[in-house]
Amino acid sequence: MKPLRLLVSALLLCFAACVAAAQEPAGGQENPRKVADAIIKEAGRHLGKPYVYGGNGPESFDCTGFTCFVFRKFGYNLSRTSSDQAHDGREVKGGYDKLQKGDIIIFGGRVNKKTPGHVGIFIALDSLKQSFTFIHACNSGVTISHIDEPYYAQRFIGVRRILPDFPPEERERARKSHFSLTELLSGKTGAARDSVLNAVQERPLVLFPDGSWAFVGADGKYFEPDGARDFILNADGTWRSEEATTAEYYTVRGGDTFQKIARKFGVSVESLLEMNGLNKRSVLRLGDRLRVR
Structure with missing residues (x-):
């Protein structure tokens, strides 16, 4: 009887697999x-x-x-x-x-x-x-x-x-853009080792390779700035601090180029790249949010 049970079980498993395969969409x-x-x-x-x-x-x-x-x-x-x-x-x-x-x-x-x-x-x-x-x-x-x-x-x-x-x-790789200080200083992350900097009031500031940034609290957690200052990451990896301004942003659409966006908002391509911590080799992606003013 055991071989028969095994055969029936195998057939049931095969049938279930076939049904699951039939329900899989193309591709x-x-x-x-x-x-x-x-x-x-x-x-x-x-x-x-x-x-x-x-x-x-x-x-x-x-x-x-x-x-x-x-x-x-x-x-x-x-x-x-x-x-x-x-x-x-x-x-x-x-x-x-x-x-x-x-x-x-x-x-x-x-x-x-x-x-x-x-x-x-x-x-x-x-x-x-x-x-x-x-x-x-x-x-x-x-x-x-x-x-x-x-x-x-x-x-x-x-x-x-x-x-x-x-x-x-x-x-995990897709959503891991923020790291603990231990991870940052280990040099084993996508963020540069020298990206931990002292900012206003000696608060640690992390600048990420994509140009985004955040303050680091005493507990090692990230938090948004209070808006009093803007920290701008330059294309060469340096950064500067400026008084906060009323920024304007634009969402990248199909067919956009840096030249088209710069022309649309009356700024130079160089200024557009600098505002966003980009360079001429950077690639635009659908849905990216760029600062234009």
Whole structure:
């Protein structure tokens, strides 16, 4: 009887594997990070296209028409309404640092903020992990927005994950942009050993390779500046401190170049690069937030 049981068990396992394989979307064996990159690239191709209620693309979209259209390109069939998309995939719990590119962001509706009424696609966190960008079809058309915009901040409900989780080592590398002082001084991180500097009032200041920065408290934790000073990282790795100004920022869109952005805001390319701690070899990415004034 034991061989028979083993045979039946093997057949059941084989059947379960076949069913699971049948449920995998096209391209399910691909690296999920590469699929997520491709999803955002495809979404970005439609920036500026108009919003039309019931629009399924490719010339016009409503919010779920947009997410359905983009994900369908990669073998994922999403529900057609925001209330149903709020149950697609699986819930992502925890803070913003748990999100990954390609997640579906769920927002409350215009009238009832607690009932799903809008969706978008997560792009990336900001450097301090306190905000993120997402691409969506809203009344003004397909655009990129920030979660810290009051309208969306007030209506944020949750996040659903459609893609497989990124491999652990990649997920950790993607979100590890802040380090403890011990890690920084060990020289084994992506941040330069000499990036721990003394700033105003002798407070340690960490400047990261991407140009972002934060103060380090007595407990070794990072916190935002009080706004009294601006610390600007120069392209050559040096930095300077200036009185705080009212800064203006711009979100990079498809087709942008440093020259186009500089011309749009009436600044030189050199000034634009300097304000953002970049150089002429730096690469623009969709959704990047640049200081322009």
